[in-house]
Amino acid sequence: MAPKLPPQHSLQHSSSAVAGGQSQEGQSHYPHAAQPKGLMRWLLTTNHKEIGSLYLIFSLTMFFVGGIFALVVRAELFQPGLQLVEPEFFNQMTTMHGLIMVFAAVMPAFTGLANWMIPLQIGAPDMALPRLNNFSFWLLPVAFTLLLSTLFMPGGGPNFGWTFYAPLSTTYAPASTTFFILALHMAGISSILGAINIIATILNMRAPGMRMMDMPLFVWTWLITAFLLIAVMPVLAGVITMMLMDINFGTSFFDAAGGGDPVLFQHLFWFFGHPEVYIMILPAFGIVSAIIPTFARKPLFGYASMVYATGAIALLSFLVWAHHMFIVGLPLTAELFFMYSTMLIAVPTGVKVFNWVTTLFRGSISFEPPMLFALAFVVLFTIGGFSGLMLAIAPADFQYHDTYFVVAHFHYVLVPGAIFAIMAGVYYWLPKWTGHYPNERLAQCHFWCSIIGVNLTFFPMHFAGLAGMPRRIPDYALQFADFNLLSSIGAFFFGASQLLFVLVVVLCVRGGQKAPAKAWEGAVDLEWSVPSPAPLHTFETPPVFHRAQSHD
Amino acid sequence: MRLPWQWLLTITSVASLSQAHASSWNMPVGVTDTSRNIFGLHMTIFWVCVVIGVIVFGVMFYSLFRYRHSKGAKAARFHEHTSVEVLWTAIPILILVGMAVPATATLKNMYDASEADLDIMITGQQWRWRYEYLGEDIAYTSNLSTTREQIRGESDRDEHYLLDVDEPLVLPINRKVRFLMTSDDVIHSWWVPELAVKQDTIPGFINENWVQINEPGIYRGQCAELCGVNHGFMPIVVHAMEEAEFETWLEERKEAAEQEAMGVDREWAIEELMARGEEVYQSICSSCHQGEGQGAPPAFPALAGNEQLINELDWHLDRVINGVSGAAMPAFRNTLNPVEIAAVVTYTRNAWGNETGDTVQPATVAERIAQ
């Protein structure tokens, strides 16, 4: 008889009686030893749901850590003058804010969602390599404890921007840089191993009858993202290894004195860096592509185009890297090539936006919290895309580069872009994870406060940049004062609003209106066929997949 | 130089110029042909985005309003339409090609630094700019002149807070000036918005750029690449003047340099050295070693009470003249003349209680860096 696991956590509810018929609870093929409890359970778990939750909790914590660094920056920039921190520390704050948000908040959040949802969406019992999965996660707290500890080392932490250009980050860097490199190596290994796991799962463990073109778009976008990760994280590893060698072993990869070239660093970094930003947005596209059809009660418009567009974006992302380097002194031919390729990548991105809007057209639309965030994503990410298109025009970029115009652009695509998509996904799937609906009133409040906060913070930055304010400065000329005042107010407001998100999540885990298996009326994918909350083990026997509609 | 497509940009930029002149919300139109072209491209792509945005968001918000579930809307079932997909792929491509043509022409023009009338070497240093008029034997550094008191809020901030320097770059209008840019340490970036010149300065490498300024005036910019602690405190000021005025300035400058050079051979009194040294110290050294010589260890050693400095004159001179490889301390023989070096070394050896009583004569310094 099925051993009944004590319900320790509402996320882990595993009563065999509630099994939706798709799986035979407890008759797992791998007999469990006595289940460890407490800390050891979480240290040793190989379950994709538990690991998914670990990633998400880690990411949320780091989101606040990175957010506090941003608030230190915005507090100093509230007014002209140096009032609160020294420029030396300010540079550490801007650097760490970027590193933490990119590597410890956004990427792990998407990985957490992938861990939770990919097996459920393809009808697999778990990820392909569950123990590797555990290792991938636990690398992260180690890596980021190390990274954060550099702030307390003599000479301070990394202070050369999250893009860490040489020679500022090699010859002129603080002593802690070697630890920064080690931390980044660990985070990189974590991402790579996670990507291998995801590809292996998606390619080999889909339910019988589910072809590639039947997969939900979240699975597709993660598959493509995983390929990008495997292609470019090793390049990052190569670059930081070269840095390590320049700093400690007397090589001259990036040092003109020894025959090297600082610009080589930029080429290598951005060869990783540009696909990296697509790594941070493609899963968001997948989430939004699940949510909008659900709450418009209408199938996603142009499924095949969406898949091809995502693939096109991924391929093109390898050909645009030097648009971050337009003012470095590239030869004219190169400059033109990268301008054209960058302009071109706007096309598939635009196609995706048109497809979402057409999904809405003649739908039957309701505005639950996941939908609110998904709709805001479409509008605000597109605005970020517009400033990106302006940046692509190379001659104009000579005036935009390294100003707050660029800061505005990437914050629009990352905050109301990636972050809003993550929050939309969390609100969307919380009923599946916990068995409860998130508190609608509080979530709406979170939404409206976030919208106001995000726009108040980042919209004025466009103007500050156009007026001539450079990036990464702790003090500024008087003509930028009004814009900075607004941004700082917006930043604190936005930061405070995110506490509402934590509140909603915590309350939802503990209780709330009960959610059925199919929590949302218009939801169609496979995860909605298992109970809410999802039992610890699902799809131990693969489900028979019936195509709801043809995607051909 | 009129370019054939310019009518397109003229329409869009004239339309915006009427509202945008002297606007603190928009990019400046600037005072060069290049800056005008760039402004035109900027406004054109901006309006293209606005139009696309209005259409897309228009359809979107219309749908959100018209097809609300709460008002009983029934969802349609259509979910693909190949010709529509092809159309909204092709049309953006055409728009982009349309943008690419003028952008390409502007870029080609920006890259052509040939047939220049004047060559200037611009060197980025932590944390100042050095300007050399090649062929004229004029060279000087340009340092932030905003005071510490203003930055710390101890006195009122003036109009050009953080955008003022002791020695601006002086250029003639209506002549093509070629810039050769490099750096002595890390990557900096020389940027003046109204001239639409921005270029990274890469240590060990030369970048070429050019400008032809149409109107006299004072144009201000900032370093545009993170370069360390004082990245935000190394502005650029360009003073563009009529050609005749520029020639006069050149002459005056050369004379002043000769005067300074003559000063190398004579004997200087300690008071003169201290006075000059204090000037040099405050404008050049204090940004790292601080106003009272207290430094900011470990990155910037203290000079006040520094035992090695007090006891080893030779070592002290060597540090200032030749710098320290791989650290932020530059070789000041490339930046300061022998009088300035002698003065600042004398000053630091006697100020803040160091009281060595040493004087260093410019002639001594000149010998050490003799050719």
Add this chain to the structure above:
Amino acid sequence: MAADGSQQAGVRRTVIRSVAALIGMFAFAFALVPLYDVFCQVTGLNGKVDTTAKAIIHEEVDQSRFITVQFITRGSAGLPWQMSVETRQMRVHPGQTAEVDFTFTNNSHQESWGRAVPSVSPSSATTHLRKVSCFCFQEQQLQGDERLTIPLVFQLAKDLPEEISTITLVYTLYPIQRIALNPLNNNNAAGDKI
């Protein structure tokens, strides 16, 4: 179970391929270093000049135009040397071979080593500037107070593009550390070792 078995085989295959791709991309990153150099030397794209001597090509000199060749010398921190050139600029015909002397003076009393790193502008001129003999091809060693004069012999290719009328050649002199350093000693902001 059969399904499981082939699934496991599939997973194994995916993992092997992914790891192979991984290793390949890591190697590619390192391969990019010499590739970048080769690419730049072949195309002259970043003003990086070849560090090997080129033979003089006996070709006709284009008497119809002059190219102004400028020479700029720069020192750097930590090397007490002076580097100067006999003339700031010279006018040369495309196809012509020219020679110019550079003088290196060690102002200190200890021997030291340095290397002159060249950079050319405009970068499109780089492939047309053939260096026959250059001090930049190797490190230079100077005893204390020593002075050394070394010529640069170069030839401008006859097919130098019409648009180019001025070529600037900049040499930056860098110190070379000959004393074995404790690897962590390179750091400066950590401070007290320097």
